[in-house]
Amino acid sequence: MNRRLALKLFGAAAIGATLPIPAAHRVFAQAASGPFTLPPLGYAYEALEPHIDTQTMTIHHQRHEGAFIGNLNTFAGQYAALKPDTIEPVLRKLSDVPEGIRTGVRNNAGGLWNHVFFWDIMTPGGAKEATGTLAAAINSTFGDHAKFRQQFQASAVGRFGSGWAWLVVDKDGKLAIVSTPNQDNPLMDGVKGVVLGVDVWEHAYYLKYQNRRPDYVTSWWNTVNWTKAQANFAKAMG
Template sequence: MATTFKLPDLPFPSNALEPSISRTTMETHHGKHHAAYIKKTNEILAEKPNAPATLEEVVRLAKSEGDKKLFNNAAQAWNHAFFWNSLSPEAQSGPTGGLKAALERAFKSVDGFRDEFAAKGANHFASGWVWLVSDDSGVVKLVDLHDADTPITDASQKPLLVCDVWEHAYYLDYKNDRGAFLKVFLEKLANWRFAEAQYEAARSGGSDAYRFPS
């Protein structure tokens, strides 16, 4: 029996991020773009009866085998699900605890992190993602990856937080002003409690805190 995946529900109502992100954007982004990646992934997996049972392993296998079509769709399905969890309807004051300390070590301050994150996202050419990642020792850094690329194919990187910088993530609300979208993400939308849980999982050396729902 072929492996299949379902479109995960948003962790909040589609209008919960307004006015920062409109209901129309969320319904289009989740219900159209994300849903299409899930659908295409399942269509490809229908021809692969021995595919892994988890989306994480499907992504890693597609990468290792050079199956670009499967990788692009499966990785985008995973990245989007992680992005929804990186968003919070309630503004959070910022990181706390061990993650805050790690950001201060790497970027001098939390504001320094925000500045570098915003710059990396604004300067990223074309489509992709800006990720905050950690290694197993708790050292954090920023990576911007193109198209469907994802840190889960690199065993040395554990994803903590991500912002989608594909145009479909922001264009209906911000037009071509990606910088304004990144500013709102960092100041109002970033889910630091989720990032902190990811960080503690990375430091413990255990499995990732977030797994795509089966």
């Protein structure tokens, strides 16, 4: 787990934010009994306009992600190994979780990890495509950035129902595009690392785009934090 993700899972203030966060948009924790608190975004809810609207970001963060927190605090009371700093190893070895709460831990720990990762992989005013070693790997694997984007877009749009599309470094150390249902993520399948991901649950886009998922994903490319993606790639390859 990288330092930024670990700090956010602990509920620490975001680092490296590119915009000041108005007081009305700061959410450091919610009233909940347990070790988990709602991590802050690291940028204002309106920062990704017009690509992702303010209302969607607010509801998505406070209500949808916030719901995972209360559930995880309940499960933490039943499974001592479940803590803010153990989310990733728990997801990588779900078979160790007691069967009676395994599905709940899978859904809620997966949901929290996915959303913290998602917020971090977006930024206002970032670069338009990958650079450095990630760009070279994309070109080698997919042909060029345009072909990669086309394949990733197809995976995101083609996910039936709710779920995610991801760019990962697979078990063999190669880039791959995968899709997961619900709040599952590639950690559960033993990948070396996750580079990029997009949420295609309807609550991520419906207020602005209604049923036009392709339009949402097309616009989402304008928010990608390629600097963070490069760091994720380097960590996975290291």
